[in-house]
Amino acid sequence: xxxxxxxxxxxxxxxxxxxxxxxxxxxxxxxxxxxxxxxxxxxxxxxxxxxxxxxxxxxxxxxxxxxxx
Amino acid sequence: xxxxxxxxxxxxxxxxxxxxxxxxxxxxxxxxxxxxxxxxxxxxxxxxxxxxxxxxxxxxxxxxxxxxx
Amino acid sequence: xxxxxxxxxxxxxxxxxxxxxxxxxxxxxxxxxxxxxxxxxxxxxxxxxxxxxxxxxxxxxxxxxxxxx
Amino acid sequence: xxxxxxxxxxxxxxxxxxxxxxxxxxxxxxxxxxxxxxxxxxxxxxxxxxxxxxxxxxxxxxxxxxxxx
Amino acid sequence: xxxxxxxxxxxxxxxxxxxxxxxxxxxxxxxxxxxxxxxxxxxxxxxxxxxxxxxxxxxxxxxxxxxxx
Amino acid sequence: xxxxxxxxxxxxxxxxxxxxxxxxxxxxxxxxxxxxxxxxxxxxxxxxxxxxxxxxxxxxxxxxxxxxx
Amino acid sequence: xxxxxxxxxxxxxxxxxxxxxxxxxxxxxxxxxxxxxxxxxxxxxxxxxxxxxxxxxxxxxxxxxxxxxxxxxxxxxxxxxxxxxxxxxxxxxxxxxxxxxxxxxxxxxxxxxxxxxxxxxxxxxxxxxxxxxxxxxxxxxxxxxxxxxxxxxxxxxxxxxxxxxxxxxxxxxxxxxxxxxxxxxxxxxxxxxxxxxxxxxxxxxxxxxxxxxxxxxxxxxxxxxxxxxxxxxxxxxxxxxxxxxxxxxxxxxxxxxxxxxxxxxxxxxxxxxxxxxxxxxxxxxxxxxxxxx
Numbered sequence: 001x002x003x004x005x006x007x008x009x010x011x012x013x014x015x016x017x018x019x020x021x022x023x024x025x026x027x028x029x030x031x032x033x034x035x036x037x038x039x040x041x042x043x044x045x046x047x048x049x050x051x052x053x054x055x056x057x058x059x060x061x062x063x064x065x066x067x068x069x
Numbered sequence: 070x071x072x073x074x075x076x077x078x079x080x081x082x083x084x085x086x087x088x089x090x091x092x093x094x095x096x097x098x099x100x101x102x103x104x105x106x107x108x109x110x111x112x113x114x115x116x117x118x119x120x121x122x123x124x125x126x127x128x129x130x131x132x133x134x135x136x137x138x
Numbered sequence: 139x140x141x142x143x144x145x146x147x148x149x150x151x152x153x154x155x156x157x158x159x160x161x162x163x164x165x166x167x168x169x170x171x172x173x174x175x176x177x178x179x180x181x182x183x184x185x186x187x188x189x190x191x192x193x194x195x196x197x198x199x200x201x202x203x204x205x206x207x
Numbered sequence: 208x209x210x211x212x213x214x215x216x217x218x219x220x221x222x223x224x225x226x227x228x229x230x231x232x233x234x235x236x237x238x239x240x241x242x243x244x245x246x247x248x249x250x251x252x253x254x255x256x257x258x259x260x261x262x263x264x265x266x267x268x269x270x271x272x273x274x275x276x
Numbered sequence: 277x278x279x280x281x282x283x284x285x286x287x288x289x290x291x292x293x294x295x296x297x298x299x300x301x302x303x304x305x306x307x308x309x310x311x312x313x314x315x316x317x318x319x320x321x322x323x324x325x326x327x328x329x330x331x332x333x334x335x336x337x338x339x340x341x342x343x344x345x
Numbered sequence: 346x347x348x349x350x351x352x353x354x355x356x357x358x359x360x361x362x363x364x365x366x367x368x369x370x371x372x373x374x375x376x377x378x379x380x381x382x383x384x385x386x387x388x389x390x391x392x393x394x395x396x397x398x399x400x401x402x403x404x405x406x407x408x409x410x411x412x413x414x
Numbered sequence: 415x416x417x418x419x420x421x422x423x424x425x426x427x428x429x430x431x432x433x434x435x436x437x438x439x440x441x442x443x444x445x446x447x448x449x450x451x452x453x454x455x456x457x458x459x460x461x462x463x464x465x466x467x468x469x470x471x472x473x474x475x476x477x478x479x480x481x482x483x484x485x486x487x488x489x490x491x492x493x494x495x496x497x498x499x500x501x502x503x504x505x506x507x508x509x510x511x512x513x514x515x516x517x518x519x520x521x522x523x524x525x526x527x528x529x530x531x532x533x534x535x536x537x538x539x540x541x542x543x544x545x546x547x548x549x550x551x552x553x554x555x556x557x558x559x560x561x562x563x564x565x566x567x568x569x570x571x572x573x574x575x576x577x578x579x580x581x582x583x584x585x586x587x588x589x590x591x592x593x594x595x596x597x598x599x600x601x602x603x604x605x606x607x608x609x610x611x612x613x614x615x616x617x618x619x620x621x622x623x624x625x626x627x628x629x630x631x632x633x634x635x636x637x638x639x640x641x642x643x644x645x646x647x648x649x650x651x652x653x654x655x656x657x658x659x660x661x662x663x664x665x666x667x668x669x670x671x672x673x674x675x676x677x678x679x680x681x682x683x684x685x686x687x688x689x690x691x692x693x694x695x696x697x698x699x700x701x702x703x704x705x706x707x
Contacts, residue, residue, distance in 0.1 A: 001644045004658040005216040006236075012209045013236045021236070028235030029213075029220045029228070036108030044646030050655060057656035057663075070647050073636045074147035075167075081140045082167045090167070097166030098144075098159070100151045110645055117643045127641030127653055142632045157507065173609065174508075181509035182625040191629040208675045211662045244673075246312030251669040260668035261661040277670050278357045280684045282374075285350035289374045297374070304373030305351075305366070307358045317672040329678040330685050346702070349692045353684075382701075389700035395691055402683075402690035 002031050003041045011050050017042060071100050072110045080119050086111060140169050141179045149188050155180060209238050210248045218257050224249060278307050279317045287326050293318060347376050348386050356395045362387055429472055433480035433501060436470055437488060440503040442608045444511055445477075446601040449497030450525075459518045459601055467504035467511060469601070474499050490612045494605035508606040512618035519600030523590045526583040534575040534589065534596045540567045541592070548591070555585050 006025040007017050015021055019038050026033045075094040079086050088107050095102045144163040148155050157176050164171045213232040214224050222228055226245050233240045282301040283293045291297055295314050302309045351370040352362050360366055364383050371378045422430070437443050448456070448471060460469055474495055481489045504511050524530075536557050543566040552559040558569040574589070575581050581589070581596075589596065606613045640650040641657055666676045667683055696702050 001654075001658055001661070002216055002219040004644050004646075004654055005212045005219060005662075008655065008658055008662070009209055009212040009216065009232070009236045009238075012212060013233075013238045015237050025216070025232060025235045026220075028232045029216050030222050031216075031220045034109070034112045036105045037112055039105045040109035041646050044648060044651040047648060048651050048655070053652040053655040054659050056652065057659040070636055070640065070649055071147055071150045073640050073645065073647060074143050074150060074632075077632070077636055077639065078140055078143040078147060078163070078167045078169075081143060082164075082169045084168050093166045094147070094163060095151075097162045098147050098151045099153050113643050113645045117639075119639065119643075122639045122642035123635040125638055125642050127638045127657060139628065139632055139635075142628045143636075146629065146632055146636070174611070174613070177507040177608075178509045178620055179625070181507050181513060182620040182622050183629075184510070185513075185622050186626045186629065188629055191626040192633040194626075194630045208659075208662055208666070208673060211666045211671055211673060211676075212658075215658075215662055215665060243312045243315045247310070247316035248671055250310045250313055251671045252665075255665070255669040257665055257669075260665045263664055263668055277680075277684055277687070278354055279670060279672065280680050281350045281354040281357065281688075284681065284684055284688070285347050285354065285370070285374050288347045288350065289371075289376045291375050300373045301354070301370060302358075304370045305354045305358045306360050307354075313670075313672065320672040320674050320677040323674070324677055324681075326681060329681040332678065332682065346688055346692055349688045349695065350684075352695075353688060353691060385700045386695060389695040389698035390691070392698060393691065393694040395694075398690040398694050399687045402686040 002026060002029070003037055007041060007045060008050075008054075011054075017045055017050075071095060071098065072106055076110060076114060076119075077123070086114055086119075140164060140167065141175055145179060145183060146188070146192075155183050209233060209236070210244055214248055214252060215257070215261075224252055278302060278305070279313055283317060283321060284326075293321055347371060347374065348382055352386060352390055353395070353399075362390055426476060429476050430480045430483065433470060433472060433477060434484055436468070436501065436503045437480065437484060437607075440505060442504045442506060442508045442511060442606055443488065443491065444502040444504070444508070444515075444606040445491050445494050445604045446500050446502055446515070447497040447604055448500045448601070451599055451601070455520065455599065462518050463502075463514065466506055466514060467502050469500055469502050471500040477501060487610045487612070488607050491605055491607050494612070494614075496604055499604070500601075502601070502603075508608045508613055509618055509620055511606060512603050512615065513620070515601045515603050519598045521595040522597045522599040523595050524581045524586045524597050526581065526586045528581050528586075528597060530575040530577055530579050530581055530596060531598050532577045532596070533573050534581070534585075534594065535571060535573050536568060536589075536592060536594065538568045538571045540565055543591075551584070551588055551591075555588050557588065 003022065003026065006022050006029075009025055010017050010021050019035075019042050022038050022042065023033050023035075026038075072091065072095070075091050075098075076086050078094055079090050084090055088104075088111050091107050091110060092102050092104075095107070141160065141164065144160050144167075145155050147163055148159050153159055157173075157180050160176050160180060161171050161173075164176070210229065210233065213229050213236075216232055217224050217228050226242075226249050229245050229248060230240050230242075233245070279298065279302065282298050282305075285301060286293050286297050295311075295318050298314050298317060299309050299311075302314075348367065348371070351367050351374075354370055355362050355366050364380075364387050367383050367387060368378050368380075371383075444467075446469070451459075456469075463469065477499060478492055478495070481492050502511070502515075506514070524534075540562070544564065545561045545566060549559050549561070549566055552566070552568070555574055557572050557574065559566050560569050561567070574585055575596075603615055603618065605615070606618060637650060637653070639645070640647055641653045644654055644658075646654055663676050663679060665671070666673055667679045670680060672680065692700075692702055
């Protein structure tokens with residue numbers, strides 16, 4: 001989830017989620033950045049309203065991780 | 070989701086999820102393969118216990134939000 | 139489940155789920171294809187609304203949708 | 208939430224959650240870092256098993272009300 | 277959770293939640309107070325209607341409980 | 346409920362819940378302490394596994410209790 | 415063999431050859447039972463199958479001879495002869511052939527001596543019959559009837575024949591008067607030959623609901639994998655974000671990181687903990703003040 005956290009961090013900081021920015025954040029955490037994953041993430045986020053997704057998560061019962069059976 | 074299905078297919082077929090294999094499967098389905106996405110997929114799955122990840126319920130916020138309505 | 143994954147891959151790729159296509163995908167993943175199973179799958183899916191089945195899954199996120207045999 | 212995202216990013220990257228590391232990550236995202244908040248974060252997380260905490264549901268009161276409807 | 281207990285104790289006692297007051301309560305319980313956490317707490321509570329948050333919590337339901345299954 | 350918060354604060358701080366300690370915490374918050382209530386509380390909590398009660402509350406809600414009011 | 419062949423009249427010889435050709439020219443050969451299907455319906459079925467499958471009716475002996483002459487695994491079809499057999503030739507998928515034939519089945523009135531394909535139920539309610547001997551006929555087969563408003567009325571819903579039981583003459587008569595058509599009539603596929611194997615109806619009947627369930631299951635597996643491994647796709651990116659946000663909230667609340675976004679969650683948590691302890695204390699004699707609850 002490192003890549004996602006990096007994106008959320010940028011979003012919360014009011015910064016644009018670009019390949020460059022995501023890479024910089026990941027590097028600052030000592031992550032060995034894989035360009036392909038950054039690209040994939042940024043591409044996937046292009047069509048998403050992050051704010052909305054975050055708010056939906058707030059509504060969702062957080063139990064998410066529930067080990068399925 | 071094509072890339073994910075390709076990975077699942079390989080996993081079920083007992084084949085390794087390599088860039089080569091994923092690409093071959095996607096091509097066989099007529100997908101115009103994006104190398105970066107293949108790379109991202111393979112990289113992301115490297116340390117993942119697929120069996121576990123498959124069976125662990127990931128709450129879809131959409132779904133979750135629904136009852137709220 | 140390989141056969142099902144192959145069908146979903148094709149569906150997601152916007153390709154028709156024909157015997158030929160399913161066979162090609164399975165072969166590309168190194169699966170020893172059983173013709174009868176391909177035929178059974180294709181015949182069954184003719185009357186299945188895949189989109190609807192997928193959406194059902196999205197709404198019932200609990201992984202334990204239980205493999206119906 | 209930037210501070211928490213930074214902490215989780217470090218955790219996921221296998222790095223220690225120290226004031227220094229958190230600060231570096233936040234700065235890389237262009238956040239104007241408040242030392243007190245970093246200190247508070249690191250102190251709060253000191254004795255916490257993050258892996259466990261991640262999966263432990265934090266009741267969202269908002270959501271909660273909804274199902275009742 | 278000591279810090280939040282202290283804050284709620286003050287709130288219930290009709291006292292203002294200031295750094296000074298929180299610190300005094302914590303100290304009276306023998307807690308080694310970390311100034312940064314007190315600051316963070318007081319800052320976080322600044323614009324919060326505690327009464328409302330409490331009432332929302334009272335409504336809070338089982339959301340989380342769901343996981344097990 | 347100042348008295349309970351005081352007890353929880355002590356519990357979290359790893360201190361014993363004695364009449365003396367509870368009284369000290371309450372006083373630090375400017376509460377006019379009623380000795381009888383402190384006595385009753387300390388006596389009542391003697392047999393309560395606070396840790397367990399807290400954990401239960403974290404996962405499932407106590408909301409049910411509300412109607413009692 | 416050759417000698418025996420000579421004894422066949424010319425038309426039979428031609429018939430056998432035609433059957434053999436049909437088998438050789440089609441990947442799928444089905445064997446169906448035509449017994450009891452009215453000629454008119456056979457016409458309908460043929461019309462429905464046109465372009466997809468060809469029905470070849472012939473005498474069982476001639477079909478058998480053709481199969482024998484061809485030999486090999488296709489001859490195993492003989493074991494599935496039942497009643498008045500016919501062959502059906504198609505280039506279609508055998509599973510689809512089975513479905514097609516099922517779809518050509520229609521409901522017909524029951525004849526005495528036939529077996530009920532399912533429970534035959536006569537529903538309660540008014541009928542159009544005027545009072546008369548019909549009431550006695552109903553009662554004889556166990557259908558409680560009364561006269562109401564000058565018409566015969568069935569008093570309660572009755573199962574008159576259970577699945578698998580024989581429909582006797584009296585019941586068949588009553589059912590036909592009531593217009594109840596319990597029989598599935600159509601080409602029943604006894605077996606189909608395809609690429610060296612003979613498939614029975616059990617093998618050919620596909621459970622579409624089960625298939626849909628598998629699709630749903632596979633889709634949720636893919637969804638899970640995408641979210642749990644944080645592989646963003648258009649479909650799952652929202653869920654992945656949600657997951658990350660939830661995790662962050664969980665950690666924040668659990669650890670008591672006092673941030674604005676989650677402070678209300680932390681308050682709620684503390685409040686619930688307080689309530690839990692308060693209730694436990696109450697159960698042991700500590701009086702709660704009203705504002706607690």
